[in-house]
Amino acid sequence: MAHIDNLVAAIPDEDLRRALQAAVRKLTGGRQFGLVFNEHNPESVLLYKQQSVRRGSKVMVMRDGTADRTDTDETGVWVVTALSAGTASLAHRSDRTMVREAPRDRCVVVREFGDPVYPGLASTDRVVRNPDRPFHTLINSENFHALQALLYPYSGKIDAIYIDPPYNSGARDWKYNNDYVDDGDRHSKWLAMMDKRLRAAKQLLNPTNSVLILAIDENEVHRIALLLEQIFVGSKLQMVTVLINPAGASIADQFSRVDEHLLFVHIGSAQPARTETDTTPGLSSFVSVGGTAKTFAWEPFQRSGGNSRRQDTKAKFFPVWIHAETGQVVGCGEHLPLGSDRSEAPAPPEGCIAQWPIKRDGSEACWQLSAATFRKYLNEGRIRVGARNKTSGRWGISFLTGGHMAAIERGELVIDGRDSAGALIVKNAEGRLRTQVGKTMWTNGAYSATEHGSTLLKKFLPRRSFPYPKSLYAVEDALRYYLIDKPDALVLDFFAGSGTTAHAVMRLNHQDGGRRQSISVTNNDVSESEAETLRARGIYPGADEWEALGICEYITKPRLRAAVTGITHEDHPVVGDYRFVDPFPMADGFNENIEFFELTYEDPNLVSLGRKFTAIAPLLWMVAGARGERVDAIDPAGWAIPDDSNYGVLFEPAHWSNFVERVNQRATSGSPLTHAFVVTDSGSEYRQIVSKLPPGVQAQQLYRDYLRNFEINTRLPA
Template sequence: MAHIDNLISAVKDPQLREALRIEYEKIAQTRKFGLVFDRHQPESVLLPSFAVRPGDKVRVLQEGVRDRTAVDETGVWTVVSIAGSDVQLRDAEGNLRNEQLARLVVTREFGDSIYPGLKSVGRVLRGGGIDDAGDKPFHAVVNAENYHALQALLYPYEGRVDAIYIDPPYNTGSRDWKYNNNYVDDNDPYRHSKWLSFMEKRLELAKRLLNPASSVLVVTIDEKEVHRLGLLIEQVFPGRRMQMVTIAINHRGVARLKEFTRVEEYAFFVFIGEAGPSLTSDDLLTAEAEEEKTGEVVRWERLTKGSNNALRTDRPNLFYPVYVDPERGRIAKVGDPVPLNVDRKSVPEEPGLVTVWPLSMTGVEKRWQCSADTFQSLVDQGMAKVGSYDRKNDRWSILYLNRGQRERIERGEIRVTGRDANGVLELEMNERPLRAAMTIWNRSSHNAGYYGSGILSALLPDRKFPFPKSLYAVEDSLRLAVGDKPDALVIDFFAGSGTTAHALARLNREDDGRRRSILVTNNEVSVAEAKALREQGLSPGDPAWEDLGICRHITIPRMRAAVTGISSTGNPLKGEYKFGQVFPMSDGLDENVEFFDLTYEDASMVSLGRRFEAIAPLLWMKAGAKGERIDKISDQGWEVLDDATYGVLFDTSSWPGFVEAVAKRKSEALPLSHLFIVTDSLVEFQQIAGRIDQGIELVRLYADYLRTFEINTPRRNRSVGDGWRRPAVPRQRDNEQASVP
């Protein structure tokens, strides 16, 4: 390089010398060492179901086709004006063209500013319900192109994510992924650089989402791209600790002509800040027999039968009262079974005791897990106890040690250390010393055939999905990433069949955690399905086509089945989970899940407050994705709900009532964490902020939203006026000299 400088300096013509120096400096600034690949043309996504509006970028459909993804070769056009069905277009060079509205499809290029929203398309409540102050936060499944979804998630979660687990396309050359709406196969000479360009954009966003103080990135891959991926991760996350783990996923192996039989895949773990692998009693490599020692805490099960079909009418002999002494928090008496024709309200109360029945949250009569005689025996042995008391709903929970736990006591896996004041056993696990897992994992539970495809077939017996991960392999990965963070937020933006959320829910059941996940997947159909659908005259956007997309056909139904214990065919799930916690799959999982479609909004409509319902889920997510959501603008000008973790001031002239409601709000289970104030005036916002408890984070709408969602454009340094927010950090209140509006 010094020699080139000398050569340029030797040029006698000063103008030529300066021109050469400028051009050389441009080249020198863009030269990179390490992994070098082409950054291909910006990715784009077609949105066939979106309405065309002035200012939109569009593609033109081929002549005479119905398929709204079959565009011509004229490139991208911008809509100048719309008059009925006539549309005037302009290209990048200023050329004008007129087209019919029906022939246009909206497109979004990665580089355009877009303003996303979320539309709820359903939910499953098994984690307490939104009207229960002790409920769990919600998992979310988002149907979207994952780059735009990641940009959307920057608004609520930039720098706040505890772990990202992804299983990206492996780029096998078998048309297993798309770049710019086209499948990439092994005939494409640029498939590796396209894949790297595709991954780099998403990893850069993942980096912004991860908590810089402590978080973990996990990326699984096979041998096709493992080496390039390792180099790419090192470039995107320079200086971070990274390790590669080898995981045996098929012990029988996959035979290949003139090659070794493949049995493994790989997982890169990137530890950011203070993060490191959680310690475990199972190193995941040594003798398989030791795998049974899971290192979990001793779990007491709820006596109420959790299955949806566990009703009083099914087993009347399992419906009896349990009498609790509320002063001592102990089980004082076990009543007799109540015949089906006898109203439970006719059963006499016991003086000084509280009568507990097996009822659902909605008051439906269910049944206990065991008979009255068996339960009385467990009480006598100290193997049953009173659980927590729900003050809001005036309910006591009853806990017991199920047969599996009692057998573990007999085998010595659980040690009895004493009894409490009520005679209840005090227990702890007999474990090996905790340690970090090995970098080679050899566990039968990680077999992708048995515990990936096999489990998915149990959940969705009428549907197929290629190559799902072993549920237990993902669970072990997440245990090592967030096992010591019971409230962790985990994102998977290559969600596929939804294994990540399923595994996280099992991890929550193991240690009573409240972890939540956000799954992002598109709604594409497979190559074979697309061919069959087109032969039927269907195209993307048609209901029959969309119903077969991965999100609607696989991911959402899988999460419904796993949580409810009911398969996609409407029957209780068969079989049981085999590793770690062993329990019937039909019991389901105590989690809340909501399903969303990503929408693309008009910035002017948002700023006018006319699309609040579209951004409402993002505000709810920002406030923790738990409790009730504020979905519409209140007539009183503000909303602060008792069962929500946030409030919104829509009309600043109504600030006195809003401030008073915030001050009166009392809920230890769901404290207010965020307040959103709609105003274009920074001064007005700051004046109202001065009246609010300093422990609550305040955000100004819609400026904060709009600045964040000028997405796909280079990140700018923002001034205070761009969308000021007050962090939830206690500080001394300033002297209030300005008048409150």
């Protein structure tokens, strides 16, 4: 780097020198000591069914369902210059002298990074079991564009993101730029893919208090941890190891793998809450291996382990005075400074023995508290003396910690009077378990990905399979640490796969009556082996039979439908019961609603006044909380406020008085609106209308070319 600086400094042209210095600073800024990877060609999206080929369209020519690339045509992107009945005349995107013709039905419209995208959402189905509750949503989409589209309704509002991205094991099991990756650049391509998505995710997360949870194995854990630190600067990152396969997965010439990792990014004030979850059975101080509460135990008063020597403390080496006959504590002496011998301490009261903190090997230790705090705790009944050891002649002394008192305050422990020595009698509360801090090693059998991932999934999807689904209970417990006190939380998973995250959120709602919402995004890719089989039969992407076997249509959607209804895709009740925290029959389903969407790519040539409101209607509904009836079309009256919804849309400013009157009526009737959308290109007109709305209504302006409000894909997230 220094050599480059010297070379640039030697350039005599001052303007050129400054320009190059600025370019070098931009290129190297923030990456000198961080994770370095290539950006690679920006990702593109093939729109197999969504847009027809027009003159001026960017297209890729498909051969046997794959892009027809050549050595001189690395990207395979062409521009349509003319169309005839069955043929398209094409010129290369970057070199218009390269021309060719191709069958029109083999040309597929493509959107590259930088091409404006006008996203919409088209509902493909919904399940409603309780109209009064908000909806979960599942979006069939390439996830980067979905994340950008979700910024409109959810920027800075997401409470938790849980993602399980492709693990990049070296197999051809994930795509970059429409092709499966197994080459030498796979790590760099994987990081480039993750970088864009994580930066978009950061914009969605609540900056004051939220969490990102990322599941990963050893193939990319160290690289992704560095990337997370670069993106989420100032946030605390912690890794948890989870035992997911006790039997072990064989890896040639290596140790058998039994675990995976969860990376927790704590944003703002986020931190894991104390819960009843026992992630490491057998190691908890509060819960037995069988899940029952252990007998309450006081904390030893003499410090042990690290920082337990006399010299490790400045004020915790003093004598405790215990009456020799009654065994009661009568007080304590003052701290004896380091360098002073115990023999120099004042004598204890008559009839008492001075017990100092002494280890078994005879070395001097220290207590847990200072002398002043000890006296306070003694008066409050928080000091207890046990039996005297016949061999050592010492009494066992214990105390109630701040954590014990907090558990009493939470109702997990109860006080049942005082004993004869004045110490509090503390017991476990009937029917309650002590909450505890989670540990960084999770060994609970509930986290077995075989039993509670693959096997459980087959109950909801008989005779269908999905590779490596997560344990439902592992995802549930990971989210519980951050959502236990957030009953209205928004949870996002943009690598939704089989839909475990949404399923886990529904489980949490069932346990405490919460109204948490999940937003799930997954593509509709088929596996490479399935793709080969379909191509051999002459079936290609975009065909109904191909799309029916994609992840979203074949796995995610039917799994979540079965979870909500309790009925499988074969129209039979789901067999079996949920386990652990909240056991009940799976056939009961959940008292939840879910709607299924497909992200649409609206033709920019058709983005004009009044043409595409239906495309963005679901996004407005999401802004208002995704509950109640949706305004799906322009109302002839010029405005619309559904009776059972909490938002309205003013399409024609000329009708503002009727709209405002109805909004005010709802405010006084006890069912006020939370959101209002005003369609106008005039800022002054918008402000005038909004000034008439009652307090508490969040207003937003929509331009009359509706889709222009939602243009994405023209810049990378910061």
